[in-house]
Amino acid sequence: MQLSLRHLPADVLGLADHARRALSGGSLGGLPVVRRLAEIPRPEERHDPGERKHLVQPLREALAALEPPSRVETSLSVLERPGSFCVVTGQQPGFLGGPLYTLYKAMQACRLAGELSGLWGVPVVPLFWNHADDHDLAEVQHAYLLNRNLDLQRVGLAGLSSGRIPIGDLHLSEERNHLAATRAMLVQAFEEFPGSLAAVELLFPRSGETLARALSRALTALLGEHGLVVVEPEWLRGDFSRALAEIVGSDPLPPLAAGSGSQPAIDPEGAALLFRVDEGGRRALRPGGDGFRYDGEGGSRTPSELAAEIVQDPKHWSAGALLRPLVQDRVFPTCAYVGGWGELAYHAQLSRLRDHCDLPRTPFVPRISITLLDQPTRLSLEKFDASLAEVLARGGAVEAQPQSDLPPVIEALRQTAREAGEALRAHRPELAELEPALAVNLKKTADQVKQLVEKIATKAERVHANRSGKGKRHLRRIQNTLVPRGQPQERILSPLPFTARFGREWIEALYRELPPLASEHLVALLDEQIEEQDA
Numbered sequence: 297m298q299l300s301l302r303h304l305p306a307d308v309l310g311l312a313d314h315a316r317r318a319l320s321g322g323s324l325g326g327l328p329v330v331r332r333l334a335e336i337p338r339p340e341e342r343h344d345p346g347e348r349k350h351l352v353q354p355l356r357e358a359l360a361a362l363e364p365p366s367r368v369e370t371s372l373s374v375l376e377r378p379g380s381f382c383v384v385t386g387q388q389p390g391f392l393g394g395p396l397y398t399l400y401k402a403m404q405a406c407r408l409a410g411e412l413s414g415l416w417g418v419p420v421v422p423l424f425w426n427h428a429d430d431h432d433l434a435e436v437q438h439a440y441l442l443n444r445n446l447d448l449q450r451v452g453l454a455g456l457s458s459g460r461i462p463i464g465d466l467h468l469s470e471e472r473n474h475l476a477a478t479r480a481m482l483v484q485a486f487e488e489f490p491g492s493l494a495a496v497e498l499l500f501p502r503s504g505e506t507l508a509r510a511l512s513r514a515l516t517a518l519l520g521e522h523g524l525v526v527v528e529p530e531w532l533r534g535d536f537s538r539a540l541a542e543i544v545g546s547d548p549l550p551p552l553a554a555g556s557g558s559q560p561a562i563d564p565e566g567a568a569l570l571f572r573v574d575e576g577g578r579r580a581l582r583p584g585g586d587g588f589r590y591d592g593e594g595g596s597r598t599p600s601e602l603a604a605e606i607v608q609d610p611k612h613w614s615a616g617a618l619l620r621p622l623v624q625d626r627v628f629p630t631c632a633y634v635g636g637w638g639e640l641a642y643h644a645q646l647s648r649l650r651d652h653c654d655l656p657r658t659p660f661v662p663r664i665s666i667t668l669l670d671q672p673t674r675l676s677l678e679k680f681d682a683s684l685a686e687v688l689a690r691g692g693a694v695e696a697q698p699q700s701d702l703p704p705v706i707e708a709l710r711q712t713a714r715e716a717g718e719a720l721r722a723h724r725p726e727l728a729e730l731e732p733a734l735a736v737n738l739k740k741t742a743d744q745v746k747q748l749v750e751k752i753a754t755k756a757e758r759v760h761a762n763r764s765g766k767g768k769r770h771l772r773r774i775q776n777t778l779v780p781r782g783q784p785q786e787r788i789l790s791p792l793p794f795t796a797r798f799g800r801e802w803i804e805a806l807y808r809e810l811p812p813l814a815s816e817h818l819v820a821l822l823d824e825q826i827e828e829q830d831a
Contacts (some may be wrong), residue, residue: 298800298823299805303816308688309665309784314644315637318662319815325555325644328659331634331815336659337629338416341378351535351627352376358531362513365520372525375629376420381407381418382525383819384624385663390436390465390509391453392790393499397636397663399791399803402515405634405663406522408812412631423628424515428464428508429614431578436463436507438740438782439790443485448773448780448788452502453478460577460612464508464530477501482697495795498666508658518803524779527756529614532627537610539626540570543619545603548649549583552618555648561641568616578614623648628657634661666806667785668712668794670822676770684778684819692779694771706756713749717742796821 306319318329327516330336343351351371359368373379385401387394413420438452453816456466469722470476479500480544486492496518498517512526529536551565566570568580569588570760581588585596606613615623624630635643640660648656656676682694720742727734758768780788795804806820 297376299802299809300821300823301809302819302821303814304685304688306815306817308685310689312641313639314641315662318644323748324660325557326647327640327644327737328658329640330659330661331409331417332811333813334605335411336632336661337759338418339381339629339656339697341631343378345376348376348378348629352530355525355527355529355655358528359516359526360757362516362526362545364516367523368516368520368525369827371421371617372521375421375525375655377419377580380421381629381631382421383412383632383661384404384423384425384628384630386427387433388427388430389434389506389508389662390438390439390790391507391513392451392792393514394436394439394790395787396666396668396789396791397512397601397786399515399518399667400786401634402519403522403807403810404661404812406519406524406750407432407807407810408634408661409523409769410810420489420631422519422524424524425624426508426512426515426526426528428506428528428530428577429462429464429573431460433457433463433660439792441482441485441790441793442773442776448776451478451482461578461639462573464506464528467504467506470503473589474654474691474819475501476693482792485770486793489797491799492667494799495792498795498800499790499792515721518800522807533613534610535608536623539623540613540615540619541606541610542626542789543622543653544606546599547587547650547652548619549587549599549601551648551652552645556645560645562618562645564618564645567618569619570616571614573612586687586717589695594798598645616773617642618646621625621658622650622653622655625650625658626653630658632659632661634663636663650728663788664810665784666776666818666820667798668802668820668822669778670797673773676773679770680774682774687774687778691782692775694774703760706753706760709749709756711752712747712753713753716749717796720745740745794822 307316308746309346311319314324318324319331321329322331322335325327328335331734352375356369356372359372375382385406389397390398392630402422402424405424406542409420409422428800433456437456438450440450443449453468455472456468468475479496482496482500483492483693486495497515501512505513508528512528515524515526548569549564556562556564565583568579568582571578572581572590573579580591581602582591587596587598589596621633624633633643642664643660647657667684667688677687680694687694687766720738724738727738776783777789791803
């Protein structure tokens with residue numbers, strides 16, 4: 297298939313003030329925000345060969361179960377060698393691959409790693425942190441797709457209730473979660489496209505998998521050929537916990553508070569900085585008392601006492617959002633991080649803490665933002681005489697044009713219906729003299745005749761509206777494809793509808809065109825010939 301990119305202004309979807317400052321100044325809170333490739337410096341080596349080998353071996357063993365492409369093994373071998381680095385990105389796992397921007401993050405990490413490798417003359421590996429420790433199941437157990445009527449349909453998994461159990465610990469089963477029925481419904485929803493079955497098999501979780509493992513499998517299959525290494529926290533729990541213990545033991549609270557300012561994205565005083573995970577789920581530890589305390593706990597522990605607890609029992613700990621970037625950079629030879637504007641807001645709070653922990657201020661690369669635009673949606677925009685930029689900027693608000701050019705036959709039908717009803721009702725008095733009940737029946741018949749003819753006229757009007765491009769079907773396509781639920785497409789829709797329709801080819805076509813950096817909003821024009829269904 298053919299795919300081409302167009303560029304819209306960076307703020308077409310709206311930009312927060314901190315994003316505007318970052319783009320104009322190249323930094324936020326002392327954190328470098330990358331606008332050009334040359335702004336990413338080649339880091340110093342911070343890992344010895346033994347650390348690298350210790351890092352790679354459990355990844356190699358875990359990824360082998362996913363039967364990855366050979367390029368993944370190449371990436372792992374590269375990570376073992378001193379002088380190599382990695383571009384890190386990540387996201388919590390979601391049903392059917394999560395929202396589209398999860399895929400875009402992983403693709404951008406691969407493209408950026410390739411560009412940096414060529415620029416520096418050293419290997420750079422793309423790495424995706426699959427945040428399976430997250431426990432917000434309500435946010436990730438469903439996905440949205442467009443049904444045949446172009447209505448937005450919510451599809452989720454039955455029988456899921458996690459409490460505080462991490463997503464990576466919730467294994468799915470055919471019986472409990474009705475996987476077969478949901479899978480069959482999805483295949484049927486896209487049965488008109490030859491790639492529907494393959495797309496569902498790729499993105500739908502299998503019995504025995506978690507949502508996290510389903511995402512790891514899908515991303516490895518889609519982007520393993522481009523060197524992507526997916527990491528689930530459980531695979532490196534010991535390494536992450538040791539890094540977390542070092543950070544916690546350094547007494548991170550004063551520098552974290554000092555770097556957060558008066559209006560932080562995440563208030564460090566009340567934030568869950570880390571979690572202990574046991575049979576009861578995740579238990580948050582926040583600042584309090586002598587250092588850290590559990591929610592609802594009367595006592596507390598000092599930073600050094602908590603660090604000792606982590607070291608003694610490393611299998612049960614997980615970093616919160618504010619400490620996770622530091623844990624990543626302690627464990628991985630990171631040269632850049634790809635994230636969204638929301639992530640940038642709290643990453644910018646960490647500069648003083650990074651200095652305190654002797655960690656570099658890893659350059660932050662704003663993730664690429666993309667809207668997929670297929671031919672039927674372009675036609676609907678043309679029929680409404682609406683530009684994509686206007687639709688995106690207005691959150692999908694499109695005003696339907698008045699129907700001033702209705703064919704004369706439609707009004708003629710309605711006039712005939714009115715006249716027929718009046719003509720029939722005119723006979724009621726004479727009929728009532730014969731039998732009152734017959735007069736009542738005549739009135740009902742007159743009303744029914746009028747309603748039946750009016751129904752035909754209404755159908756004719758709807759057909760005309762659809763054909764002229766000003767009908768509700770075109771409006772639904774514009775709104776539910778481009779700005780579903782009033783949100784950017786990439787935040788709501790999953791990759792499944794596009795993969796069912798275009799196969800994996802659209803992903804490879806987008807990858808070929810995707811720049812490693814782009815502050816503008818990108819529009820990907822999908823140019824495969826698809827027959828219009830609205831005739």
